[in-house]
Amino acid sequence: MTQADFVVVANRLPVDRDDEGGWRHSPGGLVTALEPVMRKRDGAWVGWPGKADLELDPLEVDGIFIVPVALSAAEVENYYEGFSxxxxxxxxxxxxxxxxYKRIWWDTYVAVNRRFAKAAADVAAPGAxxxxxxxxxxxxxxLLRELRPDLTIGYFHHIPFPAYGIFAQLPWRRQVLEGLLGADVIGFQRVADAGNFARAVRRQFHYETRASGIRVPTPDGGTRLALAKAFPISIDADSYVELAQREDVRARAAEIRASLGNPRKILLGVDRLDYTKGIRHRLKAFGELLGDGSLSVEDVTLVQVASPSRERVExxxxxxxxxxxxxxxxxxxxDTMGHTAIRYLHQAYPREEMVALYLAADVMLVTALRDGMNLVAKEYVATRTDNRGVLVxxxxxxxADELGSALLINPHDIDGVKDAIRRAIDMxxxxxxxxxxALRRRVIEHDVEDWSRSFLTALDATRPDAR
Known part of the structure; x- marks a missing residue:
């Protein structure tokens, strides 16, 4: 098998298997961020191909060495849909x-994590x-550190890490913390998430935590320093700016406005259909604004894109x-004969159509009840090359930690959300x-390349030869 100096381990591969047995590139931001690094560092990507019971040998796709990890239907149900x-x-x-909390889910999660670790250990070159x-x-x-103590290991946590009072409910809390502490650098989206993690480690293990460093015992009786720190993820801002300036995309944005009856203002929500996104709170606030006469359907339309998500979970x-x-x-x-209050779209769209929607929208509503980052907010900002539009x-x-010039809201405060919508419409x-x-400056300066570079620089600094 090929030995790689740089290995990414993720639940999914950066390519999807099509119906003809070929491969197509996944459009995700993580792939965009890591592809240049993969090529520069002789990289391999370990992940699940996305279909149950699909046994595939390692292969090269578009210059990236792919190491598929097979999962049975029962493992998908227990490890992915269940525990994860x-x-x-x-x-x-x-x-x-x-x-x-189901013990069979946890047992399967352990077994699948062990399989991913073994696949990564097999493909990683010495000192990778x-x-x-x-x-x-x-x-x-x-698990990987046990198999290959010569490796430099990073971990990035894309979702929130909860406060200790919540995390402590997990029956396998110590095992999860021990798993994460196997990394040399543990990255989080927010400073608060890194703090929650460090507090959980102190409460459970009483390890010394100072600044961003955690002293972790080693098998030889010594300690090593694990760095737990915020590295907020971002987007490929240049590609969104480029799309926003394309004539066909701008023409499509004008078409969208016309198809909605050319209302004075268009509000937009773009989310996975998930209970964390605050879609219900957003709809409640908008419905009340229509009901109390603050807004009319002739003047304002809400477009809500809710892409399908985890459709087998109750x-x-x-x-x-x-x-x-x-x-x-x-x-x-x-609704009237000529105007619709809410245009609801339960489907996913290609990036060009999303950018056209961003350009058509006067107000972007991001009302998440809890979100690791929310890249939709950054995508909207990147496309607004005329410096118009309002982000709620x-x-x-x-x-919110980075985009302080937005109208910040507490989504549980429906009156506050209504006030912010009115203010955004009349701004x-x-x-x-x-x-x-101010928003665009932040997003363009701190793009996804800056994110991966800052994380990997911190990770490289932990290597024995860098100390």
Missing amino acids: NDTIWPLYHDVIAAPR TVWVQDYQLQLVPA AYMQLRDEIELTVGRINGDH LSEFAGA PAAEQGRRMR
Whole structure:
């Protein structure tokens, strides 16, 4: 097998298997961020191909060495749908939905993490750097360190890390912390997340934590320093700016406005259909503004894109029913023959169409109840090359730490959300420009390349030969 100096370990591969047995590139931001690094550092990517019971040999796709990890249907159900998305996801998002704790889910999670660690250990060259991604693989760093103590190991946590009072509910809390502490650098979206992690380590193990460093015992009786720190992720800002300036995309944005009846203002929400995104709160606020006469459907339309997500998980099926019922009721109460209150789109769209929607929207509503980052907020900002438009942003999204010039809201405060929507709709052009220029400067200067570079620089600094 090929030996790689740089290995990414993620739940999913950077390519998707098509129906003809070929491969197509995944459009995700993580792939965009890491592709240049993979090529420069002779990289390999370890991940699941996305279909159950698919056994594939390692192969090269578009210059990236791919190491597929097979999962059975039962493992997908227990490790991915079960422990990852019905235990960890709701727990780490402040128990917005109730997590479920099943021992068979945990046992499968351990077994699958062990398989990922073994695959990474097999492909990593001596002294290689391995970067593990996200909550599905929290045990991999320590498992990998056991197998290959010569490796430099990083881990990035893309979702929130909860306060200790919430995290402590997890029956396997010590094992998860031990898994993460196998990394030399443990990256988080927010300073608060890194602090929550360090506090959990202190409470559980009484390890010394100073600044961003955690003293972790080693098998030889000594200690090593693990760095737990915030590295806020971002987007490929240049590609969004480029798309926003394309004539066909701008023409499509004008088409979208016309198809909605050319309202005075268009509000936009773009989310995965997930209970953490605050879609219900957003709809409630908008429905009340129509109901009390503050807004009219002739003047203002809300476009809500809710891409399908985890459709086999019960909580998500219930959420979809509830949201569609709410949209139907609001539209039934307020639609006219020529205007619709809410244009609801339960589907995913290609990037060009999303940018056209961003350009068509006067106000972007990001009302997450809890979010690691929320890259949609950054995508919207990047496309606003005319420095117009208003971002209404939840203070509980990681993006709020960086995008302070947005209108920040508490999504649980429905009256506050209504006030922010009214203010966004009526905001003078000069104020829009002042806020948007500050937002765009932040997003363009701190893009996804800056994120990966800053993390990997910190990781390289932990190598024995760098000390």
